[in-house]
Amino acid sequence: MKIGSILDGQHTGEEILIQGWIHRHRSTGGIVFAVVRDATGVLQCTVKKDKVGEEVFAEAETTDFEASVRVTGVVEEDERAPEGYELQVTGFAEVGESPDVPLYEDQGIEHELDHRHLWLRSQELTDVAKVRHTAMDAVREWFTEEDFWQVWPSILTKNAAEGGANVFELEYFEEPAYLTQSSQMYLEAMIYSLERVWCLAPSFRAEKSRTPRHLTEYWHLEAEQAWCDNEENIEIQEQLVAHACNAVAERAGEQVEQLGRDPATLAEVAPPFDRVTYDETVELLQEESHDISWGEDFGAPDERALARMFDGFVFVTHFPAKMKAFYMAQDEDEVYAKCADLLGPEGYGELIGGSERSTDLDLVERRLEAEGEDVEDYEWFLDLREYGSVPHSGFGLGVERFVAYLCNLDHVRDAVPFPRTPNRIQP
């Protein structure tokens, strides 16, 4: 029997069996209170010595925190129990003992990360996992509803892309290869048959970034659409994000509330989001005495200031083309890129980077060369512009950053079960 269904009042008065782990354990001599957790909730099990006999009582009294147990008993409504229901125990069996489990109320961050495999049992990380699941579920259903096909690109690649030296290199038999930083180029290849595609794949950055917004391995939600310009691209993003926020509010409201995020704020998220151009943003920041001039990218403090000005999600559009990636479409003067970054509320920073893609074979080649890339490695990508080229756009969302926002986390590492940071690859 699942604890959740007991807490829903479906089994009051019945004798049932639950299976779970010891969440709390108290004893007053003649009564043991064992609070048992399963994936659906926690339930207090009350073991009375005069009801169960010496042997069962001893088993319940000596069990450990986090031990796994099977408990039988009669469900009763009782206001003295933490959840309003408790199990009057008739049988108690430990399945797996748990001597000296290194989990405590007051853990330092180092201990917590060293024991991440156990700390995942905490209420907080369980709530985050459920919210993340719900958000990704919502994303999938939105894409399907909007005629997008989910596709599965390769993770091992020859193309460094994004013009970065920050790739993880590995030996692919005798030749060097890399872990992907973005699936974009593979998605672009697939729009010629499926037109609208999306993927959820890991991306890797070999960058020693130690900030609340960076992981070396993160999950990248990317989409690419044929026959789509920058404007429509933005509309897709805001609808997708709004749908996911609304779904989380509706289906995981309890979890986000527990994590300190008011579900109502997520329920209210709706398109259209605010938009500002890069030029306007620079002016706004300069008015607030930020040290920024035209042609410079925004820093984290700039993004936080912007978040305060707009109170919600905001798109910053039309960045100077030379600041942005080689594949972005540009205006006629080649000054601005047809792109948009989505900044999250409350200083969560850049959640999405997206753009219309350039179909100008010549321009893409020039930009690649300017970034010191070997054009030969990109032949296949350039081929896409050679054969049946089509206006198209796409974007990439940082899943952990989005989940961090949904869950009110102060660091993206808690948005993923096993965070990878520059000096942590275990557990």
Next chain:
RNA sequence: GGCCCUGUAGUCUAAUUGGUAGGAUACGGCGCUGUUAACGCCGUGGUGCUGGUUCGAGUCCAGCCGGGGCCGCCA
């Protein structure tokens, strides 16, 4: 790549100008028939490593190792 902080029992932490390392929690034992991170009493257990300064180092210095925060880079 830049700036800053930090390392004391299993865990969280205290220790004044350098002077016998204290508490909490966990764990072990005893007690307790309605606990809510139960409680009461008793017990075990500690200064990351190497060197230096000093009569004396958790404290000051150097190096090493570990960890964290902020920024750049980006999602």
